[in-house]
Amino acid sequence: MLADATDCDLAVVGAGFTGLWTAYLAKQRRPDADIVVLEARRCAAAASGRNGGFCDASLTHGFANGLARFPGEIDTLERLGLENLDAIESTVREHHIDCGFERTGMIDAATAPWQLDELTELAGAIAGHGYDAQLLDTRAMRDHLVSPTYHGGLWIRSRTAIVNPARLAWGLRRMCLEAGVRMYDGTAVTRLRREAAHMRLETVHGTVTARRVALATNADRSLLPWLRPFILPVYDYVLVTEPLTAAQLASIGWVNRQGVADSGNQFHYYRLTADSRILWGGYDAVYHYGNRVGVALEQRAQTFDKLAGHFFATFPQLAGLRFTHRWGGAIDTCSRFCAFWGTTHRGRVAYALGFTGLGVGASRFAAQVMLDLLEGRRTERTALHMVRTRPLPFPPEPLRYGVVQLTRWSLDRADRREGRRNLWLRTLDLAGLGFDS
Numbered sequence: 001m002l003a004d005a006t007d008c009d010l011a012v013v014g015a016g017f018t019g020l021w022t023a024y025l026a027k028q029r030r031p032d033a034d035i036v037v038l039e040a041r042r043c044a045a046a047a048s049g050r051n052g053g054f055c056d057a058s059l060t061h062g063f064a065n066g067l068a069r070f071p072g073e074i075d076t077l078e079r080l081g082l083e084n085l086d087a088i089e090s091t092v093r094e095h096h097i098d099c100g101f102e103r104t105g106m107i108d109a110a111t112a113p114w115q116l117d118e119l120t121e122l123a124g125a126i127a128g129h130g131y132d133a134q135l136l137d138t139r140a141m142r143d144h145l146v147s148p149t150y151h152g153g154l155w156i157r158s159r160t161a162i163v164n165p166a167r168l169a170w171g172l173r174r175m176c177l178e179a180g181v182r183m184y185d186g187t188a189v190t191r192l193r194r195e196a197a198h199m200r201l202e203t204v205h206g207t208v209t210a211r212r213v214a215l216a217t218n219a220d221r222s223l224l225p226w227l228r229p230f231i232l233p234v235y236d237y238v239l240v241t242e243p244l245t246a247a248q249l250a251s252i253g254w255v256n257r258q259g260v261a262d263s264g265n266q267f268h269y270y271r272l273t274a275d276s277r278i279l280w281g282g283y284d285a286v287y288h289y290g291n292r293v294g295v296a297l298e299q300r301a302q303t304f305d306k307l308a309g310h311f312f313a314t315f316p317q318l319a320g321l322r323f324t325h326r327w328g329g330a331i332d333t334c335s336r337f338c339a340f341w342g343t344t345h346r347g348r349v350a351y352a353l354g355f356t357g358l359g360v361g362a363s364r365f366a367a368q369v370m371l372d373l374l375e376g377r378r379t380e381r382t383a384l385h386m387v388r389t390r391p392l393p394f395p396p397e398p399l400r401y402g403v404v405q406l407t408r409w410s411l412d413r414a415d416r417r418e419g420r421r422n423l424w425l426r427t428l429d430l431a432g433l434g435f436d437s
């Protein structure tokens, strides 16, 4: 905890992936820079230590969302995303981060015929964009994973790794400390203001005077009040089973260990852990009135019951398997589903947020962009339309809550009606808006 006054070249607020990569990469760029990381809780206590562990190359929450929003630069974004994932993998190997990083690829599973139609369409769209992908029919799907719910799937081979995210974050923390970054846990920044040529950050027990500031606070209440309407904190929940026996593993036939997500509007994601447990999460996306966040929201019995029911419907072979871990965390949903950036206070402060549930990989790219912006450098990254534009904000309460509930209800209905989207969802689609986890 920071308990006095200090100064530095760069103050990073938040010690999740975005903050950790920012601090580490800033040291790579300027080894003599004095860098401080201020974290309200402890490193990786929020989304970075609580997520599903899918480290994806996509910077845009998937190819389809990227193509729809940034058609003119989709191939650049795809290339930068793949380079970013490769760089994460090399960092993990070079620094011996023991985080179970496995480049398994990902299967999008169809649990209804309309989902297979959509996956077939996606397979057509990604063809010619450098993807190594294979469409799987019901029988071919059984060679990868066995469930009575499957109608097929799309296996994208090299663009996703599975990882233990908390261990990855702790590895990055170690690298930061070894590089000389000063890290303070239990140090919430309560106020940010300009003071002559510097920025002053007030924390609960101390102050920091910094030449530059990087805000990496994700779904938490932003220190920049005007940024708050751009983010909906949406709670997402995860269960983890006890380790599977060899016989249980054989019964589901998950030989290639790919990450899996089913393809409804409300979807589950699941993967094997290094010790052969199944991590199973997603589906419910819970928004609390007024952008409420807090530790008390990280457990939700009714969601855990629902997730368990869906798990055994997917894998009836595993009846009787116990869940040993359950948790939730807040996702920083924005209306374009992928990160956005900006600077304020004459370029002294940069921010990156809005990953909307796909930030494990993209956070490293976001950190590079923040550093480019803080250095005032024009790079391939800062020239991107994606980086230069912001999503639309969400409406104020009570309208915001109503809009979220109507959208959730409509998505649930679409899943029950062969994917048919009602007028409300079609209007959101037309406006390029939406709600996703």
Ligand SMILES: Cc1cc2nc3c(=O)[nH]c(=O)nc-3n(C[C@H](O)[C@H](O)[C@H](O)COP(=O)(O)OP(=O)(O)OC[C@H]3O[C@@H](n4cnc5c(N)ncnc54)[C@H](O)[C@@H]3O)c2cc1C
Pocket: 013, 014, 015, 016, 017, 018, 019, 038, 039, 040, 041, 042, 043, 044, 045, 046, 047, 048, 049, 050, 051, 052, 053, 054, 055, 056, 187, 188, 189, 190, 216, 217, 218, 219, 220, 221, 223, 236, 237, 238, 269, 281, 328, 329, 330, 331, 355, 356, 357, 358, 359, 360, 361, 362, 363
């Ligand atoms: C349940 C769940 C499952 C997910 N699954 C996946 C997945 O499989 N793949 C994927 O790519 N993404 C996934 N995500 C999203 C991913 O975890 C995030 O996009 C990513 O971790 C964002 O990292 P971050 O550093 O920006 O945010 P965080 O990890 O949330 O870090 C922000 C930090 O800032 C700190 N902070 C906030 N305000 C202040 C302040 N005023 N002062 C000091 N510190 C402050 C917080 O305490 C927090 O530690 C999931 C998220 C959740 C919750």
